Amino acid sequence: MFKKLCLIGVGFMGGSFALAFRESFPNCEILGIDVNPSATDKAIQLGVIDVGSAHLNSLLGFKPDLIMLATPVGTFENIARELSTLDIKNTLITDLGSVKGKLVYTLEEYLGENFVGGHPIAGTEKSGVENSSKDLFKGKRCILTPTQRTSPKALEKIKNMWISLGAVVEEMNPFLHDYVFGAVSHLPHAVAFALIDAIRHLSKDDVDLFKYPGGGFKDFTRIAGSDPIMWRDIFLENWENVLKAIEAFEASLKNLKELIKSRNSQELTNYLRSAKDCRERIN
Numbered sequence: 001m002f003k004k005l006c007l008i009g010v011g012f013m014g015g016s017f018a019l020a021f022r023e024s025f026p027n028c029e030i031l032g033i034d035v036n037p038s039a040t041d042k043a044i045q046l047g048v049i050d051v052g053s054a055h056l057n058s059l060l061g062f063k064p065d066l067i068m069l070a071t072p073v074g075t076f077e078n079i080a081r082e083l084s085t086l087d088i089k090n091t092l093i094t095d096l097g098s099v100k101g102k103l104v105y106t107l108e109e110y111l112g113e114n115f116v117g118g119h120p121i122a123g124t125e126k127s128g129v130e131n132s133s134k135d136l137f138k139g140k141r142c143i144l145t146p147t148q149r150t151s152p153k154a155l156e157k158i159k160n161m162w163i164s165l166g167a168v169v170e171e172m173n174p175f176l177h178d179y180v181f182g183a184v185s186h187l188p189h190a191v192a193f194a195l196i197d198a199i200r201h202l203s204k205d206d207v208d209l210f211k212y213p214g215g216g217f218k219d220f221t222r223i224a225g226s227d228p229i230m231w232r233d234i235f236l237e238n239w240e241n242v243l244k245a246i247e248a249f250e251a252s253l254k255n256l257k258e259l260i261k262s263r264n265s266q267e268l269t270n271y272l273r274s275a276k277d278c279r280e281r282i283n
């Protein structure tokens with residue numbers, strides 16, 4: 001179905017996508033575009049892409065049938081603006097960014113009906129093409145966020161492409177997407193970053209608390225090892241939902257604090273039991 005892929009952003013997610021894509025479309029040729037030349041050099045060495053460039057206009061000579069945006073979400077608008085000046089009218093364009101909402105409508109303004117917003121719910125705290133995995137998307141959900149403007153044909157092609165990579169596709173309204181992932185993904189990352197910051201403040205001159213990480217601390221804070229640029233962009237792009245989620249978390253933490261302070265053992269047990277019950281519903 002696809003013969004030429006242009007990957008913009010040759011990092012962990014883009015690299016994983018290229019590897020998975022190559023497995024499904026073995027004869028395809030892949031051009032990787034990245035502002036960091038060492039990313040494209042590494043990707044060529046690892047066999048993730050065939051050719052690399054630092055310039056978007058190099059896709060003109062390449063003539064891709066699919067463009068995948070895989071840079072941090074804060075770069076999307078500028079990239080789309082530049083793409084809109086190139087002659088790529090019939091090229092299918094999609095992305096794997098963690099924020100959709102109004103960003104999808106902004107991208108559509110530049111890219112038109114052949115743009116289909118997407119977000120694979122797969123990943124790790126690792127970044128960089130060297131950590132790419134061809135099996136990253138297998139059995140994982142991929143959310144597509146078409147709008148009234150999206151071409152049904154483009155949507156169908158992107159849907160089938162993700163299915164062929166082993167993902168389970170689900171469609172969602174772009175704004176609902178940001179509410180959902182603001183709560184279940186962006187909030188936990190915010191809390192993990194803040195927890196590390198709190199432990200840094202609790203450390204004293206004579207005691208470095210980071211020397212004593214238990215299993216729980218390591219589990220809980222793994223995601224605070226994620227890329228700061230990527231998360232800065234996500235927090236700023238989805239700020240309204242992230243702020244609402246942080247406020248809900250502050251209220252829950254305040255409630256827990258009050259139960260501990262008042263030494264209300266029964267209520268405290270109820271609070272913890274109800275959280276444990278909810279957690280056990282997740283497989």
Ligand code: NAD
Nearest residue numbers: 009011012013034035036071072073097098123124127128
């Ligand atoms: P990464 O840091 O590994 O890779 C990003 C790459 O984009 C880097 O190589 C960087 O040099 C390049 N880049 C930055 N600005 C650019 C620009 N203007 N033009 C061209 N290249 C540019 O990050 P990642 O984890 O691969 O994340 C990429 C995207 O995937 C983000 O939008 C993120 O929201 C989304 N995402 C990440 C995960 C995850 O778990 N890491 C999961 C789902 C979605």
